[in-house]
Amino acid sequence: MHLVTPRSASTTAPSDTVLLGAVDLAREVLLEQVDATDVGAATAAVLEGEHVVTHYFACLRAGYVGWTWSVTVTRAVDSDLVTVDEVVLLPGEDAIIAPQWVPYKDRIRPGDLSPGDLLPVEEDDPRLVPTYSFGDDPLDADAKAQVRQVAKDLGLGRVRTLSPEGIxxxxxxxxxxxxxxxxxxxxxxxxxxxxxxxxxxxxxxLAETFGVCANGNANDDGRVVALGHGCGAHSEAQLSKKQQPLPPAEHAHDTLTSDELETL
Incomplete structure (x- = not known):
């Protein structure tokens, strides 16, 4: 086991020999909560601050390669009585951990929605702005309700429309x-x-940048395409001479009579 002083710890904090020596106590408390077969040798003691030390033990539990048991101990200024703050299982650099949680709405991709599925947008979605607004100030719930009522009364058809950011x-x-x-x-x-x-x-x-393909024979039929896009189904596409199909051969006429065929 070795002593590690993290950068976040005060450089003026004196080494606490009482807490650094409390390895057996830390292990004893740890074994009260986990099986002895899950705990390996002590690997480090980190001086977290004045009168606070964390002892680390190797984790031998199946499926937790690279994890470490952490037991933090402390004591009062004028006392040698060591008490335990917390016992935690922490991942190391090589530990296998669950991927960062991604909310459901952010995991949806085009084609994921099935009939009956709903994907409501948030009230403050930056891609949308009210069709009719009282100004640029943020709207509270009552003001938003009034905006929607005005949009309905004016017959605008849509309560919200795309914002510049949404476009x-x-x-x-x-x-x-x-x-x-x-x-x-x-x-x-x-x-x-x-x-x-x-x-x-x-x-x-977007009129000067995009359009919709209406060629039923094209891969992009019914899809938005950039004006700089293109495909082989362009309306003015022409085959070169080497790409054109070969003309059929001339018909061959059989002029042999049955008598001539017998003499062959």
Missing amino acids: DLAAQRWHDGDGGPDTPLAQSAPAKCFSCGFLLRLSGH
Whole structure:
């Protein structure tokens, strides 16, 4: 076992020989909570601060490779009576731990929703803004209810609409996706979507950047595509001479009579 002084500990804190020597007490308390077969040798004693030391023991429990038992002890300033603060099982650098929790709404991917599934957006979703607003100040619950009522009364059709941030996120996602200009399909295309007769232009902020493919024979039919995207189903695509199918051979006429066939 060795003594470790962490950087966070005070450099002026004196070495506490009483707490550093309380290895047996730390192990005894640890064995009251876990099986003896799960506890290995003492590996370190860390001086956490004045009158606070943590003793570490190797963890031998199956499935916990790289983990360490931690027992923190302390004592009063004028007393040699050692007391235990906590017993914790901690992961080391090589420990196998569960991945960081990702909320369900952040794990959803396109195609995951089934019929009947609901994915409500948060009230303060930055991708959406009220269709009709009283100003730029944050709205409380009552004000938001009034905004929705005004939008309904005005017949705007939608209580909320895309915010500039929501538009930018969608544009970046579409640009980087399968309908963007950098895909292998687009790079090998004879021409770009902006000159294709099957392109339906979007309206609004994205009109000069994206459209929807309306070619039923194309891979992107019904999908948003960047104007710099392209594919082999472009309306003006032409086959080169070497790509054109060979014309059928001329018909061969059999002129032999049955008599001539017998003499062969």
